[in-house]
């Protein structure tokens with residue numbers, strides 16, 4: 001019994017040591033596995049972070065590329081939008097005149113259409129100095145005019161009103177065209193040359209020196225162009241410019257940058273019909289309500305004018 005007891009006593013510690021050793025090994029193994037797992041996680045984490053950063057960088061480059069591409073497309077489209085609108089297939093269908101109409105025109109003197117430049121046919125600004133106007137330039141200017149003002153070189157960036165070329169082409173067949181601008185000759189002549197484009201339809205020109213300075217503003221005396229007021233009228237965005245000739249004026253909305261403007265096109269049917277009247281004042285006097293603000297501020301401006309009795 002004692003021996004068996006001893007054996008039990010001797011065996012018991014050996015069993016415990018083995019268990020302890022196995023337990024330690026297990027713990028070490030578990031710890032090493034855990035460490036390995038942690039390292040693995042670290043590697044995976046670092047690997048994923050690297051991948052994530054690379055993906056972010058790639059996305060950034062893709063976004064940058066597409067934003068640049070879209071900007072390029074947008075700028076190109078904006079630049080060509082005005083041209084697309086200006087050169088779209090808008091046509092004013094001129095029907096052949098009846099013999100009676102031709103006969104009537106034959107006995108009527110050719111009328112004179114006086115054209116303003118700024119904000120009527122074109123809009124311009126110089127050397128990046130854009131005036132506080134509604135809208136922004138759509139695309140590049142149609143042409144740039146380098147001039148020298150008071151010994152300083154100045155570049156004017158000129159934008160043509162939509163359909164201006166077509167308008168000039170059509171009305172030049174109906175009227176004698178005259179440019180009358182309150183701008184300086186060095187600028188006005190260069191702009192007119194560009195609009196004329198060697199067609200020789202804008203050969204008569206009047207500039208600031210031909211205007212009358214009244215109350216700090218320039219007005220245009222149509223008698224400087226022609227004394228016969230029955231056959232001369234002006235197209236101008238500024239009522240002040242023709243304040244003495246309200247019966248000889250067609251007002252037009254000021255134009256700055258709107259590429260969808262169709263004011264010039266809308267005038268063609270009216271101008272087509274106006275060439276058949278004997279006295280332009282008999283028709284244009286009916287526009288008096290359009291100059292209401294001007295007549296209210298200057299009621300005496302109409303006294304000097306004589307409204308024709310004939311309406312034909």
Ligand SMILES: [Mg+2]
Nearest residue numbers: 116118119237
């Ligand atoms: Mg003007």
